Amino acid sequence: MNILQTILIRIAYAIILLLAVLVLNFSLMHLAPGDVADTISQSMGGADQEILDEIRRDYGLDKPFYIQLGTYIGKVLQFDLGHSFFYNESVTELIMQRLPATLLLVITAQILALFIGVVLGVISARRPNGIVSHFVTFLALFGYSAPVFWTGILLLIGFSLQIQWFPVAGMRDVTISGGFFVHFIDVVRHMVLPVITLSSIFLALYSRLARATMMEVLGSDYVRTAKAKGLTQREVVYKHALKNSLSPVITLAGLQFSAVISGAVLVETVFSWPGLGTLAFQSIIARDTPTILGILFFSALVVIVGNLLTDLALRLVDPRVGGKG
Amino acid sequence: MKFAKFTLAATLLASALATGGAFAEEPKRGGTLVTVLGTNVRNLNSAVQSGIVTGYPGAQLFASPLRYDEDWTPKPYLAKSWSVSDDGLKVTLNLVENATFHDGHPITSSDVKFSVKVIQENHPFKSMFAPVKSVDTPDDHTAILNLSRPHPALMLAMSGQLMSIIPEHIYGDGQNPKTHPRNNKDVVGSGPFKLVEFKNGEHIILERYDGFFIEGRPYLDKIVMRIISDPAARAIAYENGEVHMGAFESLPRIINRLKKVKGLTVTPDGYGAIGPLDWLAINTTKGPLKDKRVRQAIAYAVDKKFILKAIMQGTAVEANTGIHPDSPFYEADVETYALDLDKANALLDEAGFAKGGDGMRFGVTIDFGWPGVKPQVEYVKGALKKIGINVTVRASADFPTWAKRMGTMDFDLSWDTVFNWGDPAIGVHRTYLTSNIAKGVWSNTQGYSNARVDELLDMAARENDPAKRKALYSEFQKIVADEVPLYFTNALPYHTVYSDKVGNPPLGIWGTSTPIDMTYLKE
Numbered sequence: 151m152n153i154l155q156t157i158l159i160r161i162a163y164a165i166i167l168l169l170a171v172l173v174l175n176f177s178l179m180h181l182a183p184g185d186v187a188d189t190i191s192q193s194m195g196g197a198d199q200e201i202l203d204e205i206r207r208d209y210g211l212d213k214p215f216y217i218q219l220g221t222y223i224g225k226v227l228q229f230d231l232g233h234s235f236f237y238n239e240s241v242t243e244l245i246m247q248r249l250p251a252t253l254l255l256v257i258t259a260q261i262l263a264l265f266i267g268v269v270l271g272v273i274s275a276r277r278p279n280g281i282v283s284h285f286v287t288f289l290a291l292f293g294y295s296a297p298v299f300w301t302g303i304l305l306l307i308g309f310s311l312q313i314q315w316f317p318v319a320g321m322r323d324v325t326i327s328g329g330f331f332v333h334f335i336d337v338v339r340h341m342v343l344p345v346i347t348l349s350s351i352f353l354a355l356y357s358r359l360a361r362a363t364m365m366e367v368l369g370s371d372y373v374r375t376a377k378a379k380g381l382t383q384r385e386v387v388y389k390h391a392l393k394n395s396l397s398p399v400i401t402l403a404g405l406q407f408s409a410v411i412s413g414a415v416l417v418e419t420v421f422s423w424p425g426l427g428t429l430a431f432q433s434i435i436a437r438d439t440p441t442i443l444g445i446l447f448f449s450a451l452v453v454i455v456g457n458l459l460t461d462l463a464l465r466l467v468d469p470r471v472g473g474k475g
Numbered sequence: 476m477k478f479a480k481f482t483l484a485a486t487l488l489a490s491a492l493a494t495g496g497a498f499a500e501e502p503k504r505g506g507t508l509v510t511v512l513g514t515n516v517r518n519l520n521s522a523v524q525s526g527i528v529t530g531y532p533g534a535q536l537f538a539s540p541l542r543y544d545e546d547w548t549p550k551p552y553l554a555k556s557w558s559v560s561d562d563g564l565k566v567t568l569n570l571v572e573n574a575t576f577h578d579g580h581p582i583t584s585s586d587v588k589f590s591v592k593v594i595q596e597n598h599p600f601k602s603m604f605a606p607v608k609s610v611d612t613p614d615d616h617t618a619i620l621n622l623s624r625p626h627p628a629l630m631l632a633m634s635g636q637l638m639s640i641i642p643e644h645i646y647g648d649g650q651n652p653k654t655h656p657r658n659n660k661d662v663v664g665s666g667p668f669k670l671v672e673f674k675n676g677e678h679i680i681l682e683r684y685d686g687f688f689i690e691g692r693p694y695l696d697k698i699v700m701r702i703i704s705d706p707a708a709r710a711i712a713y714e715n716g717e718v719h720m721g722a723f724e725s726l727p728r729i730i731n732r733l734k735k736v737k738g739l740t741v742t743p744d745g746y747g748a749i750g751p752l753d754w755l756a757i758n759t760t761k762g763p764l765k766d767k768r769v770r771q772a773i774a775y776a777v778d779k780k781f782i783l784k785a786i787m788q789g790t791a792v793e794a795n796t797g798i799h800p801d802s803p804f805y806e807a808d809v810e811t812y813a814l815d816l817d818k819a820n821a822l823l824d825e826a827g828f829a830k831g832g833d834g835m836r837f838g839v840t841i842d843f844g845w846p847g848v849k850p851q852v853e854y855v856k857g858a859l860k861k862i863g864i865n866v867t868v869r870a871s872a873d874f875p876t877w878a879k880r881m882g883t884m885d886f887d888l889s890w891d892t893v894f895n896w897g898d899p900a901i902g903v904h905r906t907y908l909t910s911n912i913a914k915g916v917w918s919n920t921q922g923y924s925n926a927r928v929d930e931l932l933d934m935a936a937r938e939n940d941p942a943k944r945k946a947l948y949s950e951f952q953k954i955v956a957d958e959v960p961l962y963f964t965n966a967l968p969y970h971t972v973y974s975d976k977v978g979n980p981p982l983g984i985w986g987t988s989t990p991i992d993m994t995y996l997k998e
Contacts, residue, residue, distance in 0.1 A: 184875025188882075188916060192874055193517050194525040195894050196905070196917035197599035208653070236517055237675060238654050247675065303707050311711050318712040319703045324678055325507050422703040424677040432515055432676070432704075437875045 153465070157458070164454045171450045172226060172443060176219055179439050185211055186235040189436045209235050222443070231447065232440040236433065241444035244429060251321055252414055252425030254337075259345045263352035264403055268396070270353075271360025276387060278365060286357055294354035302347045302420035309343060316342050319422035344421040348414065352406060359402055363395040404460045502978055506996035507697040511709055511721040515676050515702055520646075520658040521639040522590055523597040525896075527723055527749060530636040530988030532679050532700060536664035537639035538688075538990065540568050540587070541630065543748070544983040547803050549630050552990075553582065553640060553665065553688070563625030563939045568633075570616040574688035576642045577662075577669040582688075584612035586665075589643035591620070593652050600901050602936075603632040625937045627944060628898035635748065635985035637897060640665045667693040667992035676702060693992035713739055713972050719996070720973040720980060722987040726847075727788035730970050738975045743792070743968065745986035747801030750895025750902065751967035752794050753848070755855065758887050759960050760922035763837050768826040770959035773888075774812035775819035776862045777855055779964050786850045791968035796952040797903055799895050799966055801984070803941075806949040809956035819862045830863045838865035839887035844877035848890040851964075855888065878916035886920075892967055893917055899948060900936045907955065908932060923960035 187205040191197035197205075206212045210221065225232055231241040270290075274283035293301075310318045317323065321340050326332060367373060368391055376386045418427035426445060433441035512531065518524035521533025540554035551557075554568040574582040588610040595604045606626040611619040620629070632638060645663050646652050657663065662670040667689070668681035679700040683693055701718065703709045710729045712718040714736050722745070724730055734741045755777065763769045783791055795811045798804050828836040839859075843852045856866040866888070871877035880886050896902030905911050909924040928951055935947040955961070971987070973980045978995040981987050 182872065182876065184873075184877075184879035186875070188875040188878035190517070191599065191916065192878065193514075193528065194599045195527065195896060196902075197525075197915070198601045199914040199918070200601065201599045202915050208651075237515075238518070238658070239675070244675070306708060306711050311715050314715050318715065318717050319705075319708050320677065320701060324680060324699055324701075325509060325697075420705050420708060422701075422705065422708060424674070428676055428704070435873060437873070 153462070157462070160458050160461075164458070167454060168447065168450055169223070172223060172447060173219065175443055175446050176222060176439070177215075179437070179442065180215055180218070182437070184437065186437045186439065187211065189438075190236065193436075222440075226447070231444040234433075234438055234441045236436045236438040236441065241440050244441060245426065245444055245448055248424060248426045248429045251423060252418070252427060255341065255344055255348060255418070255423060255425060256414055258341065259348035260352060260403065260406065262345060263349035264356055264399070266349075267353045267356025268360045268399060270357040271362075271399075272364050272387065272392065272395075274357070275361045275364035275368060276383075278361075283361075286361070290354035290357050292354075293350035296350070298347050298351065298416045299420050301350055302343070302417060305343045305347060306420075316340070321424055344417050344423055347420070348417045355402065355406070356399055359399050360395065363398050364391060367391045367395040401460075404456065500978070500997075502694050502993065502995040503997065504691075504694050504995070505696050507699060508695050508977070508991075508994065508996060509699045509701065509717065509719050511712060511718045512679075512700050512702050513704055513706070513709065513721075513723060515704070516673070516679065518653075518658050519662055519670070519673060519679070520641065520652070520655065521636045522593050522641045522646075523653045523658070525599050525636070527894075527988065530985075531722070532681070533636045533639060534666065534985075534988050534990050535668040535681055535698065536662055536666050536670060537641060538574070538582075538665040538667070539634050539636075539638045539640065540570075541634040542983075542989060543631075543634050543985060545744075547747075547984060549634065552634070554633075559939070563627075563937075564622045566620040566622065566629060568618045568620070570618065571688050572616055574665065575686050576645075577664050577684055577686075578642075578645075579686065580642060580644055580663075581615070582640060582642075582665050583615040584610075584618040585615075586640055586643050587618040588612055589647055590638065590640045593641065593646065594638065597653050598637075600632075600637070600896060602901055602904065603628065603637060625939045626900075627939050627941075628900035628936065631748065631897035632901060634989075635897065636988040637901075667990050668695075668698060671697075678702060687992070689992060693990070694995035695991070698991070713974070716974065719977050720971070722969070722971045724970045724972055725968055727786070727790045727968060730790045730968060731788055733972055739972060740975070740980075741970050741972050742982065743790075743970050745971050745982040745984070746966075746969045747799055748895070748897045748984035749969075749986060749988065750799030750802060750897075751892060751969055752797065752799060752895070752963065753791075753851070753890070753892050753965050753967055754797075755851075755962040755964065756881075756886075756889045756891045756921055757960055757962065758884055758889075758921055759924075760884065761887055762839075763826070763828055764839065764887060766826045767958055768822040769828065770962075771812070772819040772822040772826075772862060773859060773864070774959050774962045775815045775822070776864075777812075777858050777962060777964075778814040779811070780814065781858075782851060782854065782964050786854065787965060787968055790970070791965040794963050794966045796956060796963055797893075797906060797961065798899055798948065798952060801966075802895065802899075804899055804945055804948040806952040808949075809953050811956075812959075812962070816861060823862060823864075828863075834863055835865050836863035838867065840867045840869045842869050842871060842877060842880055842886045842889040844871060844874055844881070844889070844891070848892070851890050855890075881920045882913065882915040882918070884913045884920055884922055889920075891917075891920075891961075900932075904932045904936065906961070907951075921960040923958075925954060925958065928954055 187202045190205055234241055234244055270286045274286040277283055309316050317340050323336050373391055376390045414427035415431050418425045419431055430445045514528045516528050519532050521529050521537055538553045541549040542552040555571045556569045558567050591610050606622045606624050607620050608623050609621045642663050645657055659673050667687045669684045671680040671682050673679045681698045683696050706726050706729055733739055757764055757770050792800055794800050795809050796806055830836055841852050852868055856868055859866050894902050906919055907928050909929050911919045912922050931947050931951040935944050938944040976997050978997050979993050981989050981991050983989055
């Protein structure tokens with residue numbers, strides 16, 4: 151089977167999968183008691199029955215379920231994610247407004263975690279029973295098990311309140327004025343704490359995986375050969391072993407990346423980071439169906455496209471993958 | 476030396492007192508006030524969107540005919556004067572002549588007429604302008620509201636965020652005002668500040684409108700409203716000075732912590748008109764709860780003092796009726812149901828619910844709509860067990876789930892928080908009128924019906940004489956306290972936090988839902 155055929159089949163699967171995601175989520179949202187009219191009335195401090203009915207009429211919530219679902223799917227097929235009930239804005243626009251902030255946060259945290267994680271993993275693999283190794287293990291377990299909202303608040307108390315190095319919330323300080331460089335530094339200062347918080351979870355995963363694969367590789371035949379040639383320990387580890395031990399870590403990073411949105415929800419909420427995570431959280435609270443579905447649709451799309459690209463990349467890199475299938 | 480300083484201070488103080496308030500410092504022009512909102516804003520157009528979150532930006536962008544400060548007497552704002560006809564059926568507003576919208580168009584009586592129509596059709600509080608039949612505009616600066624009956628609630632309804640004057644030439648283009656594209660973008664308002672930028676989920680930036688109709692105001696150049704939804708993060712922002720002011724902080728632990736911070740003032744002033752109250756709602760149509768004695772027994776068993784001390788940690792004030800304690804209509808002399816388990820048990824025995832073999836009489840459920848009130852709910856469960864009522868806590872997945880249960884009266888007991896919204900006719904009557912039973916969340920969800928209460932509320936809604944009105948509301952509060960469709964515990968402990976740098980923060984009856992044109996930054 152050639153690559154083009156594979157891609158076409160995968161795209162066909164992807165479309166079916168996306169539709170399934172939408173129908174399933176739409177039905178789930180519909181099954182929950184209450185609707186957005188209640189949350190709109192909450193945001194207004196209560197409303198008369200008349201107003202509630204009007205809101206439901208305005209958004210077509212008074213129609214039978216299958217008509218609502220049909221209308222929605224019909225719109226999506228025309229690449230229209232609809233209008234947010236709660237914010238009265240186009241869902242696509244809402245998502246696009248928030249996406250850059252989330253990407254900035256998640257990509258930075260991922261790169262940082264990947265880099266530090268691998269370094270820590272390798273160091274601890276070289277002396278699996280040394281003090282450094284135990285310390286890294288402890289750090290990894292702690293980072294992975296401590297809830298991010300707790301880590302986040304702790305960092306805030308330490309570095310925004312006790313030592314006032316970093317700002318508390320948001321992505322920029324709207325009261326400062328200056329050129330590009332001033333604003334760049336401002337955003338970087340706002341990023342430090344959320345990035346550390348978010349990368350603490352990823353860091354644990356990467357350092358543990360890097361440690362395990364490195365230890366495995368270090369015990370393999372070619373490493374013994376390299377040692378026998380008389381290479382130094384440093385050369386063996388960084389020139390020969392590291393390359394081979396990295397591939398599982400990179401695969402994991404690819405998988406983790408699909409979780410762009412889910413991973414950021416809590417961190418974004420604690421730091422009021424104006425990204426997709428906070429939007430997702432607020433929309434769920436508000437029962438804003440079009441926005442929730444839009445975000446889910448978008449995340450599903452990211453996952454599917456990400457997997458497709460990973461597959462293709464593996465085919466190109468490693469001829470053994472998918473040779474016949 | 477020390478003594479000399481003391482005498483100097485004393486002399487200064489004495490002379491200040493003698494001249495009467497010369498102590499107040501001169502407000503300063505300029506500066507950017509950084510404030511904080513706890514929730515994302517849905518809509519900036521306060522003529523169609525109510526609520527405390529829209530109230531703050533809404534009252535800066537749009538002016539109303541009247542305004543109030545700390546006492547409950549109306550003051551001129553967009554209306555320089557007003558009069559009510561003797562029969563109470565005509566309210567004449569004389570508008571200031573130099574007022575303009577942010578695009579320079581003059582504000583005229585036809586804008587007032589238009590705004591009343593938009594509010595009548597779109598605002599969630601129908602009772603505010605329901606009696607207004609028509610608005611006459613004999614000239615550009617006179618608007619006459621013709622009423623079908625006397626309507627004393629109109630005074631408060633014409634202030635704060637409740638009657639925003641919006642431009643007819645923008646919103647009168649035939650589009651639905653609720654979803655109008657100019658509600659959140661390029662807003663043309665009538666208030667002291669104009670919109671610079673509204674970034675959903677991030678911030679709202681307002682700047683001084685130079686053409687504002689009050690000479691020399693507003694004092695501030697800019698207001699930044701940051702949106703920080705996490706209360707702990709907000710608290711840190713107050714503490715480290717990133718934010719100058721914020722309102723509606725209600726978590727006791729955070730309030731008490733911020734009170735100890737130097738350079739910050741934390742005050743419960745400024746919430747009288749919004750009037751937020753916590754109470755235990757009782758479905759008076761269900762099983763044993765139909766019996767007044769059972770409801771009274773519940774009241775005697777739930778210790779208000781415990782809620783105030785242990786759960787509210789001293790941050791909330793006691794409230795014994797459905798009218799906020801700060802309101803001039805509050806009646807303090809009602810049955811308060813101080814803890815009395817013997818009386819509670821006796822009442823239940825008398826009502827015919829004897830204890831069973833296991834010491835229990837009957838079972839009820841208790842609901843709650845948001846996680847913040849879970850401690851109250853758990854406490855009620857424990858408290859009622861002592862008098863043989865078995866309480867099962869029913870959690871709701873989220874607000875709409877709970878709202879649905881309340882709106883359809885599918886509950887026995889529930890913790891609830893409801894706001895007065897200015898005049899009792901706007902936010903109080905809805906909870907007790909027979910005609911408003913089970914009309915969605917925050918209607919008369921208790922199924923309470925008492926002909927005398929209906930009559931009293933109806934009379935109070937049309938009584939223009941303040942003293943007579945107060946008497947009507949007193950009787951109403953006494954009846955409700957006796958029949959316990961709701962067991963009132965406390966006012967919600969909303970607090971405003973502001974730094975020492977802020978001069979004249981908005982602490983009037985409407986809190987931040989008023990124009991802050993007199994607020995300034997020191998130094």
